[in-house]
Amino acid sequence: MAVLNKKVRKRLFLLLIIASLVFLLLLVRLSYVQIMQGEWFRQKALELGSRDIPFQAKRGSILDRNGEVLAYNISAPTVMAIPVQIKDKERTAQELANILQAPKEKILKQISKRTLFSYIQPEGRRISEEKARQIQNLRLPGIVITEDSKRYYPLGSLAAHLLGFAGSDNQGLAGLELVYDDRLKGSPGYVSFSANARGEQLPGGNDQFTPPQDGIDLVLTIDKNVQMIMEREMDQAVAQYQPESIIGIAMDPKTGEILAMASRPTFRPDQYRTTDPIIYNRNLPIWKTYEPGSTFKIITLAAALEEKKVTFNETFHDPGFVMVGGARLRCWKAGGHGHQTYLEVVENSCNPGFVNLGQRLGKEKLLSYIKKFGFGSKTGIDLNGEAKGILFKPERMGPVELATTAFGQGVSVTPIQQVVAVSAAVNGGKLMVPHLAKGWKNPETGEMIEEVTPKVRHRVISEETSKQVRHALESVVAKGTGRKAFIDGYRVGGKTGTAQKVGPNGGYLKNNHIVSFIGVAPADDPQLVVYIAVDNPKGIQFGGVVAAPIVGNILHDSLRYLKVEKRKDQIPPEDTPLTTPIVEVPNLIGQEIDKIKTSLFSFQLESAGEGEYVVDQLPKPGERVKKGSKIRIYLGDKR
Numbered sequence: 001m002a003v004l005n006k007k008v009r010k011r012l013f014l015l016l017i018i019a020s021l022v023f024l025l026l027l028v029r030l031s032y033v034q035i036m037q038g039e040w041f042r043q044k045a046l047e048l049g050s051r052d053i054p055f056q057a058k059r060g061s062i063l064d065r066n067g068e069v070l071a072y073n074i075s076a077p078t079v080m081a082i083p084v085q086i087k088d089k090e091r092t093a094q095e096l097a098n099i100l101q102a103p104k105e106k107i108l109k110q111i112s113k114r115t116l117f118s119y120i121q122p123e124g125r126r127i128s129e130e131k132a133r134q135i136q137n138l139r140l141p142g143i144v145i146t147e148d149s150k151r152y153y154p155l156g157s158l159a160a161h162l163l164g165f166a167g168s169d170n171q172g173l174a175g176l177e178l179v180y181d182d183r184l185k186g187s188p189g190y191v192s193f194s195a196n197a198r199g200e201q202l203p204g205g206n207d208q209f210t211p212p213q214d215g216i217d218l219v220l221t222i223d224k225n226v227q228m229i230m231e232r233e234m235d236q237a238v239a240q241y242q243p244e245s246i247i248g249i250a251m252d253p254k255t256g257e258i259l260a261m262a263s264r265p266t267f268r269p270d271q272y273r274t275t276d277p278i279i280y281n282r283n284l285p286i287w288k289t290y291e292p293g294s295t296f297k298i299i300t301l302a303a304a305l306e307e308k309k310v311t312f313n314e315t316f317h318d319p320g321f322v323m324v325g326g327a328r329l330r331c332w333k334a335g336g337h338g339h340q341t342y343l344e345v346v347e348n349s350c351n352p353g354f355v356n357l358g359q360r361l362g363k364e365k366l367l368s369y370i371k372k373f374g375f376g377s378k379t380g381i382d383l384n385g386e387a388k389g390i391l392f393k394p395e396r397m398g399p400v401e402l403a404t405t406a407f408g409q410g411v412s413v414t415p416i417q418q419v420v421a422v423s424a425a426v427n428g429g430k431l432m433v434p435h436l437a438k439g440w441k442n443p444e445t446g447e448m449i450e451e452v453t454p455k456v457r458h459r460v461i462s463e464e465t466s467k468q469v470r471h472a473l474e475s476v477v478a479k480g481t482g483r484k485a486f487i488d489g490y491r492v493g494g495k496t497g498t499a500q501k502v503g504p505n506g507g508y509l510k511n512n513h514i515v516s517f518i519g520v521a522p523a524d525d526p527q528l529v530v531y532i533a534v535d536n537p538k539g540i541q542f543g544g545v546v547a548a549p550i551v552g553n554i555l556h557d558s559l560r561y562l563k564v565e566k567r568k569d570q571i572p573p574e575d576t577p578l579t580t581p582i583v584e585v586p587n588l589i590g591q592e593i594d595k596i597k598t599s600l601f602s603f604q605l606e607s608a609g610e611g612e613y614v615v616d617q618l619p620k621p622g623e624r625v626k627k628g629s630k631i632r633i634y635l636g637d638k639r
Contacts, residue, residue: 056149056170057186058443060215062163062177064224065257065438071153071163071177071269077132078148079124081111085142092140099134100124111142125168126150151177153269159227161283162220162261162383162436165269174272174280176218176436179382183440186215216449217441221257226250229557230260233550234532238264241537241546247284247415250530250554253423253520255454256432258381259528259558261285286379286386289412293499294349294481294543295422295518295531296408298469300357301346302425303369305468306461309360312343312472322352325399329355332498346472347480349496351407358406363397366405372460373421374431375413380457381434389413408499419531422518425469426493426526429461474523478571481544485519485552486573488582488624489566490559493523494551496543501536512536517547521555527564530554587621588614588633596633604630611635 062071079096086092093108100107102123110118119125125148132145151166164175172181189212230248237246243264250260263284267275282288304310320336322329331337331351337344345353358366370376376391390412392401404410416434424431432454439451461469473493476482482494497516500508516533520526532547532554540546573582583602591614593607609615615636619625 056147057188057212058149058214059151059166059170059186060184060217060443062184062218062220063441064220064222064227065259066223067219068224069154070159070220070222070224071151073149074152075147075149076126077129077145078126079120079132079135080144080146081118081120082142082144083111083113083115083118086111087141092143095138095140096120096124096135096143099131100127117144151270155224157266157268158224158231159222159260159262160266160269161263161280161285162222163269165272165280175269175283175383176220179384180218180437184215184218187213189213214443217443219438219441219448220436221252221259221438222261222436223259225561226554226558227260227262229561230530230554231262233553234262234264237532237534237537237546237550241534241539243537244535245284245288246535247288247533248531248554249285249415249419250528250558251419251423251434253427253432253526253529256420256423256434257438257454258434258436261436281385283383283385285415286381286383287414289387289389289414290501290514291411291499292408292413292418293497293514293516294408295418295495295497295516296411296413297346297349297354297406298422298425298473298495298518299370299373299375300354300361300366300406301472302373302461302465302469303361303366304357306369306465307361307365310342310357312341312346312468314342316340316342316345316350316353316356318345318348318350318352320352322355322403324355324403327400327403329400329403343472343475344480347476349476349481354407355403358402361406363394363402366402367391367394367397369460370405370411372431372458373424374457375411375417375421379414379416379420379434381416382436386416387414389417408497415531415533418518419529422495422520422531423526423529424460426466426473426520426523426529428463429459429466431457431460433457470520470523470526473520474571477519477523477573479574482517482519482548483573484544484548485517485555486582487521487552487556487559488626489568489570490521490555490564491523491567491570492519492521492552492555494519494548496548497533498541498543511541513541515541515543515546517543517551519548519551519555521559522564522567523570527562528555528558530558582624583627585617585619585621585623585625585631588617588631589621590614593633593635602627604628606630606632607635608632609635611637613638 059073061069063069089108089111093104093111096107097104100123107120110120136145162175164177165173166177167173170185172178172184189210230250234246234248246264248262251258265279267279272280317339318331318336320331320334329351337348337350375389378386378388401410420432420434435452437452440449442449470493473495474491477485477492477494481496485492485494495518499514501512501514503509514533514535515537518531521528530551532550534546537546588596592612613636614633616634618632
């Protein structure tokens with residue numbers, strides 16, 4: 001019996017020890033949970049019983065390089081419902097329908113959704129302040145007035161393809177609005193409140209407001225005034241030539257900054273829902289690929305000069321065609337240009353002469369320069385949808401392909417590639433990365449947060465070669481096919497292009513060309529490179545006739561706006577039947593209007609104001625303009 005009692009006591013003692021250990025472990029665990037993890041569990045409990053109502057951040061504005069606003073947000077009240085908090089849904093729907101002038105059944109359906117919150121849309125989105133006050137005064141449970149915003153583009157369709165557009169939920173959908181959406185949209189805020197399992201707000205709960213983090217402002221390289229000048233000229237060309245499309249780009253060749261970029265047809269960003277998606281999805285200056293035509297000869301010329309395969313004083317005889325690999329490649333001028341120097345080959349845009357340059361270079365060397373100038377690869381511009389173009393593969397490039405490539409036929413390039421490549425040919429030989437973002441600005445302080453530094457990809461040609469290219473291009477405008485881009489007082493260089501279009505069956509289309517001109521000014525120290533391409537203009541289809549005057553007008557007005565001073569050291573122009581003589585504007589100030597009307601046969605007169613005497617005029621006396629230009633006179637009663 002004693003032995004049995006002893007065994008029982010041992011077992012009881014062992015059980016007590018085990019129980020004590022278990023209790024101790026529970027005590028340690030409980031202490032750990034309460035002390036070490038108490039805050040974590042408290043937050044989890046709050047999260048389970050917390051509901052958040054979002055508040056949109058204010059989207060950053062988009063500005064031009066001078067601070068002019070191109071896109072910004074307009075704030076407007078919006079009606080939002082928290083369905084579980086609405087006790088009398090029938091009455092609530094009726095009250096909202098009366099104020100918003102919307103069908104009661106439609107609102108009832110929206111406020112009956114099994115969601116945390118629901119916008120009353122579209123009638124409740126971005127309502128007037130008066131309607132917002134009426135709804136607030138009703139104090140309807142579960143109905144909240146929150147701030148919403150609408151993207152506004154004050155200049156209408158200006159730079160539409162660049163800017164793109166943003167949707168109703170503050171998200172970028174196209175263009176720069178999409179590319180830089182993360183920085184423009186900011187971070188949303190919210191109001192948090194305590195709720196039970198059904199989502200109903202608990203009485204006495206502490207509401208917490210976390211303010212939204214607004215987006216920052218994007219500053220572009222675009223100059224609004226240069227953009228307006230370019231688009232004005234493009235609209236006039238549309239009215240005159242009724243083309244399938246027009247493409248325009250203006251770039252600072254030294255920095256890669258895009259000063260203007262546009263295309264036609266265009267659209268209004270705030271009306272994108274009613275626009276054919278093909279129009280806003282295809283940003284033609286970076287998306288469209290085609291055979292460039294004679295503007296591509298600048299690349300062949302630069303390569304031949306860099307490799308010392310030619311000098312401008314060498315001569316070449318053009319009979320009007322050249323035979324290559326059994327193919328007869330014609331010059332654009334019937335009968336050819338005859339005996340000429342290689343500078344005149346460039347001035348005349350002589351195809352056989354450039355075939356000869358391509359042959360001197362050989363396919364490996366010519367292709368290497370074409371790739372060095374950026375063709376066959378993306379430029380890296382900060383826009384979506386950029387194409388790469390198409391080049392011949394070396395193994396598929398025979399004598400004929402080499403010959404046609406030398407004068408811009410058979411290869412496929414984009415407009416932005418051409419602008420970047422020609423910029424490298426005239427800026428001293430540096431291939432730049434084109435860009436549209438100039439920097440980021442704090443919308444509250446106006447201070448620049450970040451600035452984009454111009455980026456050089458690599459050097460293509462030497463300074464000396466670039467100088468020779470600039471001289472040749474200036475000679476083209478003064479004496480060659482680019483005469484219609486000549487501007488008295490400004491040294492302008494450039495090159496025409498008239499490219500055949502490839503049809504759906506692979507053959508070239510008849511009487512259907514892309515005519516273009518790329519202009520450089522001032523030719524000795526370039527500040528602007530402007531490219532215009534007109535697709536299938538009605539009537540005459542020559543780059544020198546259609547596109548060159550457009551570029552000349554853009555350069556003329558842009559250079560004046562940029563305050564580039566006129567000079568007298570330009571290459572003197574050669575007058576031909578295709579060119580318009582340059583004449584000096586007479587001084588009309590102080591003269592009687594009746595007398596000058598019968599004496600100014602060289603100009604068009606446009607008057608403003610009332611009176612018998614001219615009190616002011618534009619252009620000013622002494623300026624040199626093309627014969628037949630318009631003079632605007634301002635009339636008054638005193639001399």
